[in-house]
Amino acid sequence: MTDNLAHIGPAMTTAFLASLVEAVEALTIVLAVATVRGWRPAGLGAFAGLLVLALIVVALGPLLDRVPLHLLQLAIGILLLLFGMRWLRKAILRSAGVIPLHDEATTFAAETAELREQARRNEARLDWLAALASFKAVLLEGLEVVFIVIALSAGRGMLVPASAGAVAACLLVAGVGFVVHRPLARVPENTLKFAVGVILSAFGIFWTGEGLGVAWPGADLAIVGFAVLFLIVGLASVAFLRRPRIKALS
């Protein structure tokens, strides 16, 4: 039981945390649509987005089984590195105050204003436009969830635990959002992105190395070591970028 948890835990937790971030972002748009035009177009758009995502997973799953494991490891590893380091870079810059933090309340206000402007211009098509905005939000944020689930599970038989983590996060966010009817601005999104960026980068190094023929010491345990290194470098970068700049005395 403990071995099983240790085996599936990292994939499930990473999928849960990453999906939490994406679900919060999608919920903000869906709530904005619901506020301006009601739950019907918001719900229909979100449902259509989820349907397309499910079709993508069903279509991609069997295809991945046909790719040789070595090639799959390399391809997934490279994509995980690109994806994870992109998240980590942005989280470092946000933590250091170099770029502003992502603000769900601001996104909600901007989306609501845009929908109201569309309503002013073209009232007749608004339900369709509102549903489309909801559909796009769920589809686009959901694509990241799908990629993370596939990347964490491909070739390792982890599809069920990784999917369970992602579905749990989406249900949690949808449930809380439905109850509070407000964007979840208090979710520590940047901290989550930092943590997920660290973990995905570590997975990326591991899979890319395996794909190149590197036999990592300690096998799967090497991922923990890589994550610690990425965490140290990330935190050190934040501390370095946050330090007060010393101006040369003229």
Added chain:
Amino acid sequence: MNVLIAVLRELIGLFVDDGSLALMILVVILLADILATLMPDLHLAAGAVLLFGCLGVLLANVARAARRR
């Protein structure tokens, strides 16, 4: 059509935000691949190039981004 373009943009955006970061990661992977191919007995050296190369790329990229702003 607009949705399709947005999806394609999002797909590319999943992996490429800052073009130079993505390019440098690919260069590091290529270097590790060359090392692993030329010296298969020293596969751990390729692993070290991959790991420390990526960490170095990340450090250099955030430092450059901070300088630019």
